[in-house]
Amino acid sequence: MNLKDASVVITGSTRGFGRATAQVLHDRGGRVVVSGRRQEDVDRVVTELGEPAAGLACDVSDADQVYALSRFAVERNGRIDVWINNAGVSPLPGAVLDFPPETAEAVFRVNCLGTLHGTHAAMHHMRQQGSGTIVNLYGRGSDLRPASPSGLYGATKAWITSFTRTFAAEYADLPVRIIGFSPGMMTTDMLAVDQVVGRRIVETMRRFPMALEALGTPPEVPAVELADLLERSEKRFVEYRQMRGLRKARMLARLIWMGMNKRARPPEATFEVLPPYEPPVG
DSSP states (O other): OOOTTOEEEETTOSSHHHHHHHHHHHHTTOEEEEEESOHHHHHHHHHHHOTTOEEEEOOTTSHHHHHHHHHHHHHHHSSOSEEEEOOOOOOOSBOGGGSOHHHHHHHHIIIIIHHHHHHHHHHHHHHHHTOOEEEEEOOTTTTSSOOTTBHHHHHHHHHHHHHHHHHHHHTTTSSOEEEEEEOOSBOSGGGOOOEEESSTTHHHHHTHHHHHHHHOBOTHHHHHHHHHHHHHOOOSEEEEESSOHHHHHHHHHHHHHHHHOGGGSOOOOOOEEEOOOOOSOO
């Protein structure tokens, strides 16, 4: 795929990995459509990118707003070549039962339903034009391993992985490429927290700075790898993990070495502990 003049929609692209991906694809000649919840943030990124970037505010938990985003992209660029379901939220660190149901629902609506809405919107246009690529963001929890201290977020990534694999199998007859992309642990503001919910995961979080230093990468690194994958892969369904092979081995070796060598570790973190949720069942 040649990204030059490709029409690309990226949800959640005003910060973090989405912002880095918007920059990389714009630099490679793509006509990027930026999206985020606040129009002022969208306008700022569009200005930073420059022509031919455009943008529209969109809450991906609202299907009508996602469909409006897809119409905006088609009106602006004539088609949608790549749709990246990147928008996602994560609550504060905490055990899965330490959050009220409304917190879980909010995370599921953005991460899971947002991916579903985006896939619906993209497929509508890609069926009509006879081509396109849909990228769904995997992450911690996609491998079905325990995702503490971000278990609710991890559960949504497990859902997205299952959804993407099923979607790819059920629509294998259509000329649409599907990519499940896991960018690994990234040094973004999503991980900059100073509070935890409940005490069950406090010890894990104290060692979090060490894990982030050993395993974290700037979002620009996986953004470049996603762009390379879009340009080079010819497979109709691809699952890609940024943390793999020798890179994964080196990261884990560094984590182990830091765990054995106190002088190599960053200081342990301290957090404000918020009270956990107590269901009114008594």
